[in-house]
Amino acid sequence: MKKNLLKAFALSGALLTAAVSLTGCGSSGKAAGSNHYSIVNVSYDPTRELYVAYNEAFKKHWESEHDSTVEITQSHGGSGKQALEVANGNPADVVTLALEYDVKAVEDAGLIEPGWLSEFPLDSSPYTSTIVFLVRKGNPKNILDWGDLARDDVGIITPNPKTSGGARWNHLAAWAWAQREYNNDETQVLAYIKKLYENVLVLDSGARGATNSFVENKQGDVLLAWENEAFLSLKEYPDDYEIVTPSISILAQPSVAIVDKVVDKNGTREVATEYLNYLYSEEAQRIAGQNFYRPSNEQVLAEFGDVFDLSINLVTINDFGGWDEAFAKHFADGGLFDQIYEQN
Amino acid sequence: MxxxxxxxxxxxxxxxxxxxxxxxxxxxxxxxxxxxxxxxxxxxxLRKGFAAYREAISDPDAFSALNLTLEATVFAVVINTVFGLFAAWAVTKFRFHGKKLLVTLIDLPVTVSPIIAGLIYVLTFGRQSAIYPFLEEHDLRVVYAVPGIILATVFVTFPFISRELLPVLEAQGTDEEEAAAMMGAKGFTIFRKITLPHIRWALLYGIVLCTARAMGEFGAVSVLSGHLRGQTVTLPLQVEILFGDNKYMPAFAVSSILVILAVVILIVRSIVEYIGKEKK
Missing domain, CATH: 1.20.5 (Single alpha-helices involved in coiled-coils or other helix-helix interfaces)
Structure with a gap:
């Protein structure tokens, strides 16, 4: 009896070990003796279409210049959540997240070396975006600016700033408008932001989830959205929606970085570096523009002058004292967002 | 009846x-x-016709998701069958302190939210855990890799088989085994000749339930997956990804694979139930 018990225990143990060793390694990196690279790009929610197009272009570019092939695995989700997963061991060779602060979370976990912000041009931000309103065709609720979002008859869709990068940009853009509107009177600004969140109907964990709530499930009157995400909805349903550009918004700078610990372990630093570098090439900048991200290359941006509202009035994260300060004040545990949301 | x-x-x-x-x-x-x-x-x-349907389900990512789902299910069923047999056997055939506690613990996965189950494994095997340096040194990846998905699936399904066996073994008592032992039968012979025939149908039924639950698991797997496309994405996760990608027809096509698998399981379940009753 005992012997058989032991045998069966050993068997199940062996099975588990087999599962671990069979599948545990080799999903990323360079297989020994072969010319094949495999890298993982952990990105945020709305970049799904962008990186499908870019990965194809990069593959061609790399394979035309090198005697090796490359394959890119994507992962998408709310930016804050994605950063946390990388910090917990999701094996990203590169991260392409919604904002600097989320990349910093990976740096703080000891995976990215300090100084990554200046490793690539323009604060490691190859494309930018901003925050706009997506409303239903004809703008039935006549939503024209941030002030209208505090009206009693307006239902808002925005993701959760705790998990979503886009939602943090939304929050800060609303804050910037209120500061200007109320001459920096913090009490009035807070009251406005509080009213805004009272009007939020669905708080999804990522930008794409919020878009689906608004576009597919027809919730709410206005979606606070990445400009690229709003354009994408417009492209899919040109007759159902329109974009409203508010009087003030924020320059949203998604950040990219190499995950040093992972590339050094996998031997993928060269291909990962080129992967991020090539995002600044004219070809990639054009792909960004076609996917409704604002190219950082001025010439390419000018080509898309009829798509983007280039006269939009934008504040930047520096107006909030940088991400560390903004995050501590607004989004940290017990910060302004928590206080506002608990009161509701 | x-x-x-x-x-x-x-x-x-x-x-x-x-x-x-x-x-x-x-x-x-x-x-x-x-x-x-x-x-x-x-x-x-099938909205866009059968050709589009076939294309959607033969997409490499959908195929890899199907593979991973089946792999996790097979592991969950094998491990939980062995575990379920042991646990049910131990609880019904022996008397010991803490028996009630053991039975309660076996039921835990039913009451704990799958999300929590996923988080437990992230904390146990993730980069922040104490054993991570050891895992890394030996190039073993658990979370955000296939073993994590298998672990999560095993966790959420482990009560299913033992729960089916417990009442049957309980009702049967230990008299027959004791008699066999007195006549000189050895442990495994007793199990094969006396115990197994009694519990065969309950065991099969448990396996069917376990299979169904394993294939549909979403929450715990979602936390442990990392959503690496084509690598750590199961069928339910693939459906969610396709929805997010605005690919509705393919999302439903992949869902239909799960529906078909579920229907097959239902049919197997009915057959098992029917034969089980006939035998009684």
């Missing part, structure tokens, strides 16, 4: 109005909650 006939003869004759009302409500409920959505899935999956 006996119970049902009893209540019918003993109780007062129920009014036919109540009877048909209840039947009608049940059928309506099942139709709205179950049949209608299932029809929608199949209809949406």
């Amino acid at each position: 006996a119970k049902e006939t009893q209540s019918q003869t003993v109780g007062a004759k129920p009014s036919p109005v109540v009877k048909w009302l209840l039947i009608g409500l049940s059928v309506l409920f099942l139709f709205v909650m179950l049949v209608l959505p299932l029809i929608t899935v199949i209809q949406e999956a």
Whole structure:
């Protein structure tokens, strides 16, 4: 009896070990003796279409210049959540997240070396975006600016700033408008932001989830959205929606970085570096523009002058004292967002 | 069976109005909650024709998701069968302190939210854990890799088999095994000749339930997956990803694979149940 018990225990143990060793390694990196690279790009929610197009272009570019092939695995989700997963061991060779602060979370976990912000041009931000309103065709609720979002008859869709990068940009853009509107009177600004969140109907964990709530499930009157995400909805349903550009918004700078610990372990630093570098090439900048991200290359941006509202009035994260300060004040545990949301 | 006939003869004759009302409500409920959505899935999956459907389900990512789902299910069933047999055997055939506690612990995965189960494993095997340096040194990846998905699936399904076996073993008692032992039979012979025939159908039924639950698991797997496309994405996760990608027809096509698997399991379940009853 005992012997058989032991045998069966050993068997199940062996099975588990087999599962671990069979599948545990080799999903990323360079297989020994072969010319094949495999890298993982952990990105945020709305970049799904962008990186499908870019990965194809990069593959061609790399394979035309090198005697090796490359394959890119994507992962998408709310930016804050994605950063946390990388910090917990999701094996990203590169991260392409919604904002600097989320990349910093990976740096703080000891995976990215300090100084990554200046490793690539323009604060490691190859494309930018901003925050706009997506409303239903004809703008039935006549939503024209941030002030209208505090009206009693307006239902808002925005993701959760705790998990979503886009939602943090939304929050800060609303804050910037209120500061200007109320001459920096913090009490009035807070009251406005509080009213805004009272009007939020669905708080999804990522930008794409919020878009689906608004576009597919027809919730709410206005979606606070990445400009690229709003354009994408417009492209899919040109007759159902329109974009409203508010009087003030924020320059949203998604950040990219190499995950040093992972590339050094996998031997993928060269291909990962080129992967991020090539995002600044004219070809990639054009792909960004076609996917409704604002190219950082001025010439390419000018080509898309009829798509983007280039006269939009934008504040930047520096107006909030940088991400560390903004995050501590607004989004940290017990910060302004928590206080506002608990009161509701 | 006996119970049902009893209540019918003993109780007062129920009014036919109540009877048909209840039947009608049940059928309506099942139709709205179950049949209608299932029809929608199949209809949406085939909206763009069979060629588009075939293309959607033969996509490499969908194929890899199917593979991973089947792999996790096989591991969950094998491990939980072994574990379920041991646990049920230990609890019903021996007397020891903490028996109640053990039974309660076996039930834990039913009561704990799958999300928590996922987080537990992230904390146990993730980069922040104490054993991570050891795992890294030996190039073993658990979370955000296939082993994590298998672990999560095993966790959420492990009560299913032991729970089916417990009542049967309990009812059977230990007399027959003791008699066999006195006549000189060895442990495994006793198990094979005495115990197994009694529990065979309960075991099969448990395996069917375990399979169904393993294939559909979403929450715990979602936390542990990392959503690496084509690598750590199971069928339910692939459906969610396709929805997010605005690819509705393919999302329904992949859903239909899960529906088909579920229907197959239902049929197997009915057969097992039927034969099990006949044998009794």
